[in-house]
Amino acid sequence: MTIAGYVPGQDLLGFSNQKGIAGSFDAATGTLTLVNAASRLDYQAALQSITYLNTSENPSPANRIFSFTVTDGAAASNPVTRTLQVIPVNDAPIATTSVKTLTFPRTAGAVAIDPKLRLSDLDSANLTNAIVTLKGYVAGEDGLIFNDQDGITGSFDASTGTLTLTGSASLEQYQEALRAIIYTNSSNSSIISPRNIEITVTDGITRSDPATATLQIQFDKSDTIPVLDLNGSGAGRDFSNTFVITGTPVKVADSSARLTDSDSAVLTSAQVIISNLLDDKNEELLVDTIGTNIKALYDSTQGSLSLTGAAAPDTYLKVLRSIRYQNRSQDPNTATRVILFSVSDGTNSSEPSQTAIQITNINLNDIPTSEQSLVTTPATDLIDAPRSNDTLTSTWEHLQQNDQLDGGSGFDTFLLTDGGGEALIDVRNPVNQVRGVLAGIGAVTNFEYFDFSSFTGNATMLGSDALDDRLSTGLGNDILSGGGGNDRLRGNDGNDQLDGNSGDDRMEGGMGDDVYIVDSLSDRVIEELEAGFDTVYASVSWTMGDEIENLILSSGGSNGTGNILSNVITGNAGGNTLNGNGGNDLLSGNGSSDILLGGNGRDTLSGGGGNDKLTGNNGNDKLTGGNGKDTLTGGKGKDQFCLMNRQKSSLDTITDFRAVDDTICISRKGFSPDLKRGGILEAEFALGSQATDERDRFIYNQATGALFFDADGTGSIAQIQIAQLTNRATISRTDIFIIK
Incomplete structure (x- = not known):
């Protein structure tokens, strides 16, 4: 029996020996041969018992033509054929959420719907479409935000609360796209009903079963105070700016400033005061209230601006953002002005917020005698702070003025409060430590600590071999390398790579799927709760921290120990001892003779090469010794012992x-x-x-x-x-x- 259109590795012919008739299938040619003498009826029954099987998850759809020829030892029969149509069955993709309930962070105003969502598809490596639907959607309050990526485009229907992703892309790319979706809610109400999020994906043929997560929005129902953040997306809630003598008025609040009151939809008043009025009536606070019912009254003798009238927080915020500081003096007192803000909802007033206004022709500082807190300005800054441990704070916009910023001696900190794009920070560079975010001929030198925690782009930070570095990146996918010394690295949001190099280092990845390089027993890896799927590459024996999921022993590491999560622990070419502890762990020994210990969950243990010892302990475990003479002990539970x-x-x-x-x-x-x-x-x-x-x-x-x-x-x-x-x-x- 032969197969026309035979596909090796897919097509199989099955036959069970019977009545003295023996069968042999040639997998190279697709030919089944039956031999030995038997009666015609026995051969007829034997031929009728032959079965066809296709083992592929994605088989060729071409027809298979089966040709039968029999012989009585003297002559062969004419061939007869039968055609079989192979119809592939498409397996639907599967979307699996990592959590059932999310808590909405009201102060942040946004949350990723599921940073650990998983997608799988048995027979398709690509997807074409995904639909994310908000159940209980309220137009004007709820939103889903998606930035187009990897050929996947998003379209949000504000009338139905449905986000549609389209474009052919890999399973992994759609997984990352869905993980990146942000849910927002702008309601001022103290009580909001839960929202359900339904996620559906398709490979272009079959749509997946919906995977649903419940988004629980929780609010403090107590009588809360208004919250005013003058610095908006920048660090802290206070703002700073520089007024150039005889120049134009300058703003006293960032354009991204925020004002919220979780239990009141109406504010009644605000006070803005120049606390150290030094140039009398030359100083003024200018404000624009056009289009609102808010009334403004400025007292030039006190430097006080009063705003009154019932209005929504957004209206008050618009007015506060419009305020400008003006000084008409030709020779003003150059002491820094401190402007205080307070907002009231008629019952409670906000915590004080303030703005510092420097007054100068050009920001050229004298040599300090003690540590300083310095800020850049919209003018060209020439800053030299050579004698102590100083902190210099700058916005991205202020760095575009050909500034020359020198931290001098001591351990100085450079703090960037915003910005995006690509940045390279090299602590070792004596000419310019910051590249990618400076315009013109500007330069930053002699700073030891760098804080880019509010930077939205991708940053690469390279530490010094001679210092204990303090490096902090922001919201992008960043690379941090400490060099020598006992360094402290923090990645914050994004999928970051942190390598302390030599020394006893402290590494904090923050949110995102982070990678840590560990080379010292005294290194510390710190992860936040449910902050991504994180991996440690360790060249020493290592015990995983509470929120680490993946451990890979690189050259030199001998022992790896998991935590209560479901861990993936991978050994190296040496003889390793891997201990999963709690969770449903996946332990892989790789080369040499390893010891694998499962723990309490449903563990999967694979010895790899060498003569390994595998112990499942509690749970329903799967033990695979691999190559070598292995010893397998299942322990309690329903265990599988796999021989390869x-x-x-x-x-x-x-x-x-x-x-x-x-x-x-x-x-x-x-x-x-x-x-x-x-x-x-x-x-x-x-x-x-x-x-x-x-x-x-x-x-x-x-x-x-x-x-x-x-x-x-x-x-x-x-x-x-x-x-x-x-x-x-x-x-x-x-x-x-x-x-x-």
């Missing part, structure tokens, strides 16, 4: 097999392609020391605990021992299963 090949060098020892709970799984790929996946037939299992007929494949000697595999039963191929059950357990064919 029939080489003499891979004889595994199973110490505690229990037929009532445990199973032995056999790799079809490693043993024989003639084996069928699933349970074995009764005729394929025999008790004793050797096969009794040609169909026997697995022979178990209970007297010795030896389990054998025989590729052809009583044929010419010798049987080989594949496992030793030291407890000499009683087993039957139902305890053995064939896997891929």
Whole structure:
């Protein structure tokens, strides 16, 4: 019997020997041959029993034509054919959320819907569409934000609360796209009903089952005060600016300033006061209230601006953002002015916020005698602070004026409050430590600590070999390298890579899927709760911190210990001891002779090369010794002992097999392609020391605990021992299963 259109690796013909007729399938050509003399009716029954199987998850849809020819020993029959249509069945993609409930951070105003969402599809590597629907959607309050990426474009329907992603992209790219979606809510109400988020994906053929997460929005129902943040997206809530003598008025609040009151939709008044009025009526606070019912009154003798009238927080915020500081003096007092702000809802007033206004022609500072807190300005800044531990704060906009910023001696800090793009910070560079965010001929030198925690772009920070560095990046996908010394690195948001290099370092990744390089037993890795899927590469023995999911032992590391999460721990070419502890862990020993300890969850242990010792402990575990003579101990639970090949060098020892709970799984790929996946037939299992007929494949000697595999039963191929059950357990064919 032959197959026209045969596809190796997909098409199989199955036949069970019967009535003295033996079958042999040639996987290279797709030919099934039946031999030995038998009656016509027996051959007719044999041909009728032949089965066809396609093992591919994504088979070729071409028709298969089967041709039958029989012979009586003297002459062959004419060939007869039968056509079989192969119809691939598409498996739907699967979307799995990592949490069922999210808490909405009211102060932030936004939250990622699921940074750990997982997608999978058995037979398609690409997806074409995803739909994210808000159930309980309220127009004007709820929103879904998505930035187009990797060829995937998003469209939000504000009338229905539906975000549609389109574009052909890989499974991984759609997974990252869905993880990046942000939910926002602008309601001022103290009580908001929960929202349900439904996520559906498709590979262009079959749509997935919906995966739903409930978004629980919680609010403080107490009588809260208004909250005023003059600096908006920048660090802290206070603002600073510089007024150039005889120049134009300058703003006293950032354009991204925020004003909220979680339990009141109406504010009644605000006070803005120049606390140190030094130039009398030359100083003024200018304000624009046009289009509002807010009334403004400025007292020039006190430097006080009063705003009154019932209005929404957004209206008051618009007016506060419009305020400008003016000084008409030709020779003003150059002391820094401090402007105080307070907002009231009629019951409570906000905590004081303030703005510092420097007054100068050009920001050229004298040599200080003690540590300073310095700020850049909209003018060209020439700052030299050589004698102490100074802090220089700058906005991205202020760095575009050809500034020359020198931290001088001591341990000085450079703080950038905003900005985006690509930045390179090299502490070692004596000419310019900051590149990518400076315009013109500006330069930053002699700073030791860098804080870019509000920077939205991607930053690369390189520390000094001679210093204990303090490096902090912001919202992008950043790279931090400490160099020598005992460094402190913080990645904040984004998928960051942190490498302290030599020394005892402290590394904090923040949100995102972060990667840590550990090379000292005294290194510290700190992760926040549910802050991404994080990986540690350790060249020393390492115990994972509370929120680390993945540990890879690089060259030099010998032991790896997990935590209560479901960990992935991977050994190196040396002899490792891997301990999963709690969670459903995946432990891989790789080369050499390893010790793998599962813990309390449903663990998967794989020894790899070498003579390994695998212990599942509690839980329903899967133990695979791999190459080498391995010792497998399942412990409590329903365990699987997997044998991957029939080489003499891979004889595994199973110490505690229990037929009532445990199973032995056999790799079809490693043993024989003639084996069928699933349970074995009764005729394929025999008790004793050797096969009794040609169909026997697995022979178990209970007297010795030896389990054998025989590729052809009583044929010419010798049987080989594949496992030793030291407890000499009683087993039957139902305890053995064939896997891929």
